[in-house]
Amino acid sequence: MPAFTNHQHQFAQDVMARSGANNFCLFLFSARPEQAGVHFFCHYGMSAQIKTVYSQRLWAHDPFLNYIKQQGANTQATVLDRGQFDGDDSQGDSYWSYINRVGYRDIVSVIHPYTPEIFLVGGLMGQDRGREYGEISASHSVIDDIDNFVGEAATELMSSLIAPILSAAPVATAVGQGLSLSPRERDVVKALQAGYGNKQIAAALSLSEYTIENHFKRLFRKFSVHNRTALLAAVQQLGLL
Known part of the structure; x- marks a missing residue:
């Protein structure tokens, strides 16, 4: 995907500030067996170490991703938050163990599907960094803004992939x-x-x-x-x- 514009950088950070989150990430998730994994486009506030651990192995235990993989592509974007998965011991134990250890208290994700196996995922995270931390404010305006941001990024990504094909036609x-x-x-x-x-x-x-x-x-x-x-x-x- 082309580099983010200054407007997009500022918009993402503004949404973070209004929500109370101190982490935001955008990544592509492939559930295709032969190409399963994640590819990050940005990770504001997220340390390089956490990004590496997640990219290498943690994504496979992420209940957010397992949920959308089971649902497949829908006509509308999906919004998920940590409260929907807390207390469910049936999956994701290693994920929650790591997430709690690095101090992630709140997580809100917006998922835009391309196909039943390819998704663009935007996540707002609240990380406790040795200070009192309040819950993320997942208001309608915040969710709408992050939904629009992910949707526009999905459009831009698809456009950048289609352009070379069209230029050859x-x-x-x-x-x-x-x-x-x-x-x-x-x-x-x-x-x-x-x-x-x-x-x-x-x-x-x-x-x-x-x-x-x-x-x-x-x-x-x-x-x-x-x-x-x-x-x-x-x-x-x-x-x-």
């Missing part, structure tokens, strides 16, 4: 298909390309979120696509950005 022209972007549509798509969510696009363009949603609906119809990843791929292939 015969190039269609926007003129040939009678397609174009209005100045306002171009502003919206450029903001999407920069990693902004609806709320941030609305603020940047001084429009309502309702108006931004309508812009996307019209753009989806115009370019015969069903999601933002496909929209970005289409306008890039047509040379409209």
Whole structure:
């Protein structure tokens, strides 16, 4: 995935601050037997040692990952927190033993599925570092923001993977298909390309979120696509950005 923009770095740290968490991570989880494992894209506040231990072996005992692996890909993102697993001794003993030892008190995860075996996972963690630590505030606004952040990262990752494939295909022209972007549509798509969510696009363009949603609906119809990843791929292939 391309490096995070300054906006994305600032946004992730702002969500951490508002939630009370002092760790945030984003990683790709593959449950495919021949390629099982995790790949981190960022790990704010998480020590390199914890990241290494988790990447090498701990992920296989993570009840969050085992849960979503059993559920498979759904049409909507999944939000899980530590309270849903505490007290369940049927799995994850080694995971909880390590997590408790390094001081993780609270965990909230948002999972966006690509396929029944591939997931993008964002996690907020509250780590006790020798001081009194309050619970993570998993308010609706925090969950919505972290959900949007993970969803936008998922879109950007998929777009970066699709782009080389599309560049090798015969190039269609926007003129040939009678397609174009209005100045306002171009502003919206450029903001999407920069990693902004609806709320941030609305603020940047001084429009309502309702108006931004309508812009996307019209753009989806115009370019015969069903999601933002496909929209970005289409306008890039047509040379409209």
